[in-house]
Amino acid sequence: MADKIHKPRPISGFPEWLPEIRAVEMQWLDKIRAVFESYGYGSIETPSVEEIDVLLAKGETDKEIYTINRLQAEESDDSEARLALHFDLTVPFARYTAQHFNNLTFPFKRYQVQKSWRGERPQKGRFREFTQCDIDVINVDNLPLHFDAELPAVMFEAYQALDIPPVELRLSNRKIVQGYLQGLGVEDITTVTRTLDKLDKIRADGVINALSELGLDETLAKKCLAIAEIKTDDDSFADKLSSLGVSSPLMEEGIAELKFVMQNLAHLPKGSIKADLGIIRGFDYYTGTILEAYLKDMPKIGAIGSGGRYDDLAGSFINQKLPGIGVSLGLTRLFAVLLEAGHITPAAKAPTQVLVILPDESRRAEAAATARTLRTRGYNVELFHSDAKVKKQLSYAEKKGIPFVWFPPFKDGQAHEVKDMTQGEQLKADPENW
RNA sequence: GCGGUCGUAGCUCAGUGGUAGAGCGCCGCGUUGUGGUCGCGGAUGUCGCGGGUUCAAACCCCGUCGAUCGCCCCA
Known part of the structure; x- marks a missing residue:
């Protein structure tokens, strides 16, 4: 300070x-x-x-x-x-x-x-x-x-x-x-x-x-x-x-x-x-x-x-x-x-549409690639900035009003999943054609 | 330029002479890959600034700076 x-x-x-x-x-x-x-x-x-x-x-x-x-x-x-x-x-x-x-x-x-x-x-x-x-x-x-x-x-x-x-x-x-x-x-x-x-x-x-x-x-x-x-x-x-x-x-x-x-x-x-x-x-x-x-x-x-x-x-x-x-x-x-006068309804705190979870540092490259794929498909995508607990990453999405959270594979061979934050449901998904 | 009101935690505010507070927010914990709710814990203040009165001032007085509302003028 x-x-x-x-x-x-x-x-x-x-x-x-x-x-x-x-x-x-x-x-x-x-x-x-x-x-x-x-x-x-x-x-x-x-x-x-x-x-x-x-x-x-x-x-x-x-x-x-x-x-x-x-x-x-x-x-x-x-x-x-x-x-x-x-x-x-x-x-x-x-x-x-x-x-x-x-x-x-x-x-x-x-x-x-x-x-x-x-x-x-x-x-x-x-x-x-x-x-x-x-x-x-x-x-x-x-x-x-x-x-x-x-x-x-x-x-x-x-x-x-x-x-x-x-x-x-x-x-x-x-x-x-x-x-x-x-x-x-x-x-x-x-x-x-x-x-x-x-x-x-x-x-x-x-x-x-x-x-x-x-x-x-x-x-x-x-x-x-x-x-x-x-x-x-x-x-x-x-x-x-x-x-x-x-x-x-x-x-x-x-x-x-x-x-x-x-x-x-x-x-x-x-x-x-x-x-x-x-x-x-x-x-x-x-x-x-x-x-x-x-x-x-x-x-x-x-x-x-x-x-x-x-x-x-x-x-x-x-x-x-x-x-x-x-x-x-x-x-x-x-x-x-x-x-x-209360006539303005605030937008989301960020334009981010999808937050990609960072499972851990060793998978950053992979997660970043997923984020890039989603971006090229037209979405506004943020990759979480550190390998904090999933709980914390979700809480960040919640606070910023990000509607979707993307879970890249946490282990080799695992499927991608995407969670709809408003509905709460989470489904398998492919970043190439989600 | 003139007049009214108000300055206390990041925000909204309570506290009128005797140890600095609340709510919200923030951070952490509630074990292994899942948010909101809930529970528990924590950090944060030169009480706008300067002077005066007093044994003692966030509180009273003076000044100053800032904000705010109104006047002039204008979207």
């Missing part, structure tokens, strides 16, 4: 799982990727770091990004101080698209499953290191509207593949809220929408109070609130909207778009799609369709995915107009929350 032990502590906001839990997460990742690829999206990976200037080109995220530097760096050496860990995958994607513009085929459809980092204070369902599953399509000059329906559908299908509690997609369109508030004569639209975004949390009264603190009179505040309260299962949101008596060209454009999207998502299970004009989204690069995904039974944990359309995300990287739409599935939040 060492003189001093550094007692390990969890690092706040940086989750890690036991093998049996990680195995489930890996299955999730496989399923999500399969859904993405089934629509023809291809994978890319970008570096964990980007230049700070790139990250700050869009959005207002200055204080939550982690910058990097070398521990041994000279004080005068700031060659790496310009780098920071990415806080999402959309900005790196935009940079990537601009950088590889000549070699990409448009519309460029890609997915990206990677970690992201945000230096916020962690709390329930909020991490500083988390995995995002992003899927975007980006095109030159303009992007057909039907992608605004395709991406939410892909996202929903990905959730469906995971065997999790019911998910609801809430959709809106930036142009509607923007146009509406402009029509009302609201000046500070960003602050007002940010307040409306809190409707679920602080309720109608809270929103009214917050808005009057911003200097809006009560009538105006109520009108602002009215739009955020519109939630419908189909395109009837438009009727409710028109009854508010405000109109603008921008708003009408948004209404038409959202109607189109809702109609093109009608094939999804009833109750899983909502037009919700209270959906705002924090990032300011969104210009049209916006959406958030929630667990129906656990809305309080926040969105488990989100996304939207942007007119020109890569505009600051290249002199081309590149509109796109993307959605991001917040894997870590979803996984962690469902794990805590």
